[in-house]
Amino acid sequence: MAQQEISCGYEYIITADLQTCLTEALQCSYSFIVSPIIHPRFRRQSTNAGKNGGFTRSDMVLSPQDWTSRIVAKLSPYINVDSPSATVRQRHEDYLNEELSYCRGLGVPAIMISIHGRESNNLARILQTYYETSHHPSLIWACVPMLCSRTYRECTEDDEEEKAWNEPWYWWSKFHERLDWDKRVGVVLELSADLPSQEVVKRWLGEPVKAIIVPTSIFHNNKKGYPVLSRAHQQLVVSMVEHEAQVIVSGARRSNIEFFVQYLHRVWRRRPNPANDPMLSYARGWEDYLQTPLQPLADNLDTHTYNVFEKDPVKYNQYQKAIAQALIDVQKDRAVKQIAEYLESVSINGSNPLCQFQSKASCNVASINQCSKNELCDNNTKELIRDDPITVMVLGAGRGPLVRATFNASDITNTKVKVIAVEKNPCAVVVLAAQVREVWRNRDVVVIPGDMRQINLSPKADIIVSELLGSWGDNELSPECLDGASNLLKPGGISIPSSYRSYVAPITSPRLWAAAKIATSGIPQQKDKNLETLWVVYMQNKHDIAETKLVFTFNHPSKAVKDEEGCDKSDYRGLPLTNNRRQATLTWDVQQDNIMHGFGGYFDCTLYGNEMISIVPGTHSPGMISWFPVFIPIKTPMRVQKGDKITATFWRCVDSRRVWYEWVVEVGNRSTPLHNANGRSSEMLL
Ligand SMILES: C[S@@+](CC[C@H](N)C(=O)[O-])C[C@H]1O[C@@H](n2cnc3c(N)ncnc32)[C@H](O)[C@@H]1O
Numbered sequence: 001m002a003q004q005e006i007s008c009g010y011e012y013i014i015t016a017d018l019q020t021c022l023t024e025a026l027q028c029s030y031s032f033i034v035s036p037i038i039h040p041r042f043r044r045q046s047t048n049a050g051k052n053g054g055f056t057r058s059d060m061v062l063s064p065q066d067w068t069s070r071i072v073a074k075l076s077p078y079i080n081v082d083s084p085s086a087t088v089r090q091r092h093e094d095y096l097n098e099e100l101s102y103c104r105g106l107g108v109p110a111i112m113i114s115i116h117g118r119e120s121n122n123l124a125r126i127l128q129t130y131y132e133t134s135h136h137p138s139l140i141w142a143c144v145p146m147l148c149s150r151t152y153r154e155c156t157e158d159d160e161e162e163k164a165w166n167e168p169w170y171w172w173s174k175f176h177e178r179l180d181w182d183k184r185v186g187v188v189l190e191l192s193a194d195l196p197s198q199e200v201v202k203r204w205l206g207e208p209v210k211a212i213i214v215p216t217s218i219f220h221n222n223k224k225g226y227p228v229l230s231r232a233h234q235q236l237v238v239s240m241v242e243h244e245a246q247v248i249v250s251g252a253r254r255s256n257i258e259f260f261v262q263y264l265h266r267v268w269r270r271r272p273n274p275a276n277d278p279m280l281s282y283a284r285g286w287e288d289y290l291q292t293p294l295q296p297l298a299d300n301l302d303t304h305t306y307n308v309f310e311k312d313p314v315k316y317n318q319y320q321k322a323i324a325q326a327l328i329d330v331q332k333d334r335a336v337k338q339i340a341e342y343l344e345s346v347s348i349n350g351s352n353p354l355c356q357f358q359s360k361a362s363c364n365v366a367s368i369n370q371c372s373k374n375e376l377c378d379n380n381t382k383e384l385i386r387d388d389p390i391t392v393m394v395l396g397a398g399r400g401p402l403v404r405a406t407f408n409a410s411d412i413t414n415t416k417v418k419v420i421a422v423e424k425n426p427c428a429v430v431v432l433a434a435q436v437r438e439v440w441r442n443r444d445v446v447v448i449p450g451d452m453r454q455i456n457l458s459p460k461a462d463i464i465v466s467e468l469l470g471s472w473g474d475n476e477l478s479p480e481c482l483d484g485a486s487n488l489l490k491p492g493g494i495s496i497p498s499s500y501r502s503y504v505a506p507i508t509s510p511r512l513w514a515a516a517k518i519a520t521s522g523i524p525q526q527k528d529k530n531l532e533t534l535w536v537v538y539m540q541n542k543h544d545i546a547e548t549k550l551v552f553t554f555n556h557p558s559k560a561v562k563d564e565e566g567c568d569k570s571d572y573r574g575l576p577l578t579n580n581r582r583q584a585t586l587t588w589d590v591q592q593d594n595i596m597h598g599f600g601g602y603f604d605c606t607l608y609g610n611e612m613i614s615i616v617p618g619t620h621s622p623g624m625i626s627w628f629p630v631f632i633p634i635k636t637p638m639r640v641q642k643g644d645k646i647t648a649t650f651w652r653c654v655d656s657r658r659v660w661y662e663w664v665v666e667v668g669n670r671s672t673p674l675h676n677a678n679g680r681s682s683e684m685l686l
Helices: 018-027 064-070 086-106 121-133 149-154 158-178 198-205 231-242 257-269 278-283 303-310 315-349 355-361 365-370 401-413 426-438 478-484 510-518 524-530
Strands: 008-011 032-036 071-074 110-114 139-145 185-190 209-215 246-250 390-395 417-423 445-449 461-466 489-496 499-508 549-555 582-589 594-608 611-614 630-640 645-654 658-667
Touching: 008 257, 018 032, 018 064, 032 064, 032 246, 064 071, 071 086, 086 121, 121 158, 139 158, 139 209, 149 158, 158 185, 158 198, 198 231, 209 231, 231 246, 231 257, 246 257, 315 390, 315 401, 315 461, 315 489, 315 594, 315 611, 390 401, 401 417, 401 461, 417 426, 426 445, 461 478, 489 594, 499 645, 510 594, 510 630, 549 582, 549 645, 630 658
Parallel strands: 008 032, 008 246, 032 071, 071 110, 110 139, 139 185, 185 209, 209 246, 390 417, 390 461, 417 445, 461 489
Antiparallel strands: 499 549, 499 594, 582 645, 594 611, 594 630, 645 658
16 A cells, blocks of 8 residues: 555664563664664574574563564575575574474564575475465565675676666575565665665666665765755655555664664655545555456446546546537537538529528538538527437446546537437446436437447437446457347447447566466465456556567447458358457567566547547556556466567457457567467456
């Protein structure tokens, strides 16, 4: 959950009296402390040191509540269970197990361990065992420096510096990979005085950074003598905290420890205010929380879901503008046709009473088209134009917000409308019927219960309005519903929306991937299914490996497929036979070493004319909250390197009963298996 307040801890290098240290930190407004679990200078003489009585303090020094909520237990940093020396390795394994088992007894919320290099197989193995054998294991916080000083010293060229910033990410990502991106394992980053490029920072923001260590040495004193951070460090702290990291102050006491925490709170409070974006407040609490996509065609939505839709401040406004524009265009089109018919008839009769109009528009249809609505409806022509209502069908009307938008648009444009609201959900139909009785009494509106693909209505619509879009555009089967209802639209009629497109970007997100994997309640077969499914999620802890690209496009009214002679094919009902199967292959150049866990999926939609709605990053309709993006996982995360090419192919498959996606990813000569073959794990029912 995005932080309302910053959570700060203080790291004690030595805690001679743990209770005194904790009391001091709490009095200074820290929320927790990091404490070595055994005295840093304690050296075990042999592996059975513990048995000889007390390798550390008694747990009685703190209350159980303090142990379980205020203490991050730091394991001895010298422990190196991946040492090349077998003797050291084994001895350190014993130390590690001893310290882990003591932590298990204490029930501390998190255990901090240090990672020293790329080799961490044995550490990962021991921690895996710790998780397997603990009922209530603590979180593991793996601590790495932001900059590897050893690699930095070895750099000879300027451009090699990048290696020193990449190196600790490798330590962490290899360690986390060996733990299968377990979500109970996070990283703690120790900030350095220098900071890396934005790209390196962004990659860290895609990792589950549980905390950042801010050494007191990187603060400098302001004119009044208080510790402050450089602007770049402040920004880094804010971005990390926005991604749910906590902050740990560590190092020599160069100032009263209270000043550091006060300053960090101030930095957080003074951050550029993101509160103006309704999406941020709306999504609070939903960050990285996976939801299965709705299937409004196969299932009936509940009241709560309609309630949520209807709160969108932007979507209906955009629809209203699109409907208004369509009403104007239909009316103008009608006027043009009626005047043209009239002119044709009078020229046959040889007389023409439209002198004023003639002089303006030279009496031909092309120039009538140039006239504004007012000109067409001036006193001389008004009586020629019949003011029949424009038939607007709202297909999938829900509880009526698009009906309301249509009436608003009709009032604004001063056009008469006849609204036909079609809805297949019986509960929503009840609400629509009540609205007709109570709210739209004086309006020309009827409600037709039923599936839009199966009803036949007369008159046909001049305009159909629908909102059947999912987070990945077509994934709630808008194409199939609208094509199935194409007989409801007059030839040349307008569909709102007129088109929509899906997009993807390859992403790294251990958190989303791990969440998808375990959304299984431990059933092994389900794990595979969950990694072959689209998840609706407000993605926060992720990093885009490359840019967002177009996948599939759908247009409405859609064109029929052609037969061998080039004629439109029709289905058994005589409707145009359309083809909503798709295949798209996309490629991306990798700019930075990374691990790909799947894709972020988005859509945009042209309602009518210039009116759009979008959830694509970069063009997102400001303030529109109706849709979170989708996360499309891959079964086995893939390591990618700068210079690699990622190639992904997506299929949209359709049969008589259902629609499903399949996808495959290739990097060089490596490839994932085909995901969701024959829709075995996820499908949308028709
Ligand atoms: C995403 S909701 C939108 C509802 C409403 N237009 C709104 O904006 O709040 C889609 C609606 O379309 C209805 N629907 C979906 N497929 C349908 C179909 N084939 N025929 C009739 N209604 C359908 C669903 O029951 C649901 O009420």
